[in-house]
Amino acid sequence: MNTKELDKKYIMNTYGRYNVALKSGKGCTAYDEDGKKYLDVSSGIGVNSLGYCEDGWVNAVSSQLNTIQHMSNYFYCAQASELAEKLCNLTGLSKVCFSNSGAEANECAIKIARKYSFDKYGKGRNEIISLKDSFHGRTVTTLSATGQDNFHNYFFPFTEGFKYAEPNIESVKSLVSDKTCAVLIECVQGEGGVNILDKNFVKDIRALCDEKDIILITDEVQTGIGRTGKLFCYENFEITPDLVTCAKGLGGGLPIGLCICSDKLKDVMQPSTHGSTFAANPAVCAGANYVIEKISDEEFLSEVNKKGEYLKEKLLEIDGIKSVRGLGLMIGIELEKDNAKDISTKCVENGLLIITAKNLLRMLPPLNISYTEIDEAVKILNTTIQEDK
Ligand SMILES: *Cc1c(COP(=O)(O)O)cnc(C)c1O
Numbered sequence: 001m002n003t004k005e006l007d008k009k010y011i012m013n014t015y016g017r018y019n020v021a022l023k024s025g026k027g028c029t030a031y032d033e034d035g036k037k038y039l040d041v042s043s044g045i046g047v048n049s050l051g052y053c054e055d056g057w058v059n060a061v062s063s064q065l066n067t068i069q070h071m072s073n074y075f076y077c078a079q080a081s082e083l084a085e086k087l088c089n090l091t092g093l094s095k096v097c098f099s100n101s102g103a104e105a106n107e108c109a110i111k112i113a114r115k116y117s118f119d120k121y122g123k124g125r126n127e128i129i130s131l132k133d134s135f136h137g138r139t140v141t142t143l144s145a146t147g148q149d150n151f152h153n154y155f156f157p158f159t160e161g162f163k164y165a166e167p168n169i170e171s172v173k174s175l176v177s178d179k180t181c182a183v184l185i186e187c188v189q190g191e192g193g194v195n196i197l198d199k200n201f202v203k204d205i206r207a208l209c210d211e212k213d214i215i216l217i218t219d220e221v222q223t224g225i226g227r228t229g230k231l232f233c234y235e236n237f238e239i240t241p242d243l244v245t246c247a248k249g250l251g252g253g254l255p256i257g258l259c260i261c262s263d264k265l266k267d268v269m270q271p272s273t274h275g276s277t278f279a280a281n282p283a284v285c286a287g288a289n290y291v292i293e294k295i296s297d298e299e300f301l302s303e304v305n306k307k308g309e310y311l312k313e314k315l316l317e318i319d320g321i322k323s324v325r326g327l328g329l330m331i332g333i334e335l336e337k338d339n340a341k342d343i344s345t346k347c348v349e350n351g352l353l354i355i356t357a358k359n360l361l362r363m364l365p366p367l368n369i370s371y372t373e374i375d376e377a378v379k380i381l382n383t384t385i386q387e388d389k
Contacts, residue, residue: 103137
């Protein structure tokens with residue numbers, strides 16, 4: 001049996017896959033098992049932030065693998081300490097808690113927010129307000145946190161204590177009570193359709209949280225690590241959250257998640273309140289340190305912005321594209337024919353790896369994509385849309 005047949009027979013059917021088995025890649029280019037070449041503007045859902053097999057990253061990870069591949073959390077780990085220090089220095093936040101994925105990072109943030117409230121106010125102040133159309137993960141609790149009804153099915157009972165606001169301050173305020181401990185937002189909703197929150201709305205949430213000692217959590221699992229032209233997306237909104245979660249692009253292709261907290265939360269978690277066997281793996285952290293080193297550079301980030309603007313401009317010239325939205329290199333494309341799923345499948349056939357979000361095409365290219373590659377991606381997308389007319 002070939003890869004696809006084995007997959008269908010032995011792997012649970014949880015994903016709708018494109019008809020491609022990827023085998024290798026370099027930069028923005030991937031190759032399938034038949035040797036067919038693809039330009040990739042999805043980067044494994046924003047995970048391969050520096051593209052496939054970037055030399056420095058491969059070197060950082062593999063030399064760490066040749067030194068020590070894992071140690072338990074009974075021992076100190078230099079690569080994890082270094083990564084935590086970098087992130088705290090860059091954000092002005094205070095401490096980091098490591099995990100292995102975005103959902104776990106959000107679980108940890110939820111636990112910290114609830115424990116902060118429990119320690120200070122006692123039992124019962126534990127409600128968390130998230131937004132409609134948000135996405136926060138696939139664990140039972142992060143499904144609960146996700147503000148989309150279709151995610152609240154089958155797996156009853158879900159974790160209690162979540163409320164879902166419309167993306168305006170009146171709606172948030174109407175849900176706040178003396179039971180509220182946190183507000184959880186994505187400044188740009190990813191899976192929900194590349195929805196950019198209004199800047200004043202985000203600032204108003206910050207002010208409301210300050211007033212009521214409510215923890216503001218920004219889920220930066222997709223938007224973080226340079227994706228929106230800042231190290232973290234909240235910087236675009238001129239606020240500082242109390243808790244930030246990140247994952248996807250941080251490891252450059254290896255699984256890692258973490259949350260970073262402000263000074264007032266730094267001692268909330270204590271021995272036996274949280275942990276993870278695999279978290280803060282030295283090889284993964286060595287890769288993440290390399291990614292952060294590259295991406296936190298001001299010039300690199302300003303290039304992400306310029307490339308994003310350039311890409312949006314070129315996309316808007318395509319006949320058949322209705323609108324384009326996004327920040328940095330996180331881009332959603334609305335099609336006149338509203339057939340994003342179809343077009344994405346045809347793009348893949350035509351050699352462009354692109355994904356969707358709701359009814360949009362979504363691009364999350366490697367952050368170091370070149371202008372030539374952007375032109376090429378736009379060209380394939382244009383051809384595909386015109387062929388479909
Ligand atoms: C992908 C994503 C998650 C879940 O991350 P996993 O690593 O798949 O658990 C959570 N929040 C946001 C905003 C995401 O985009």
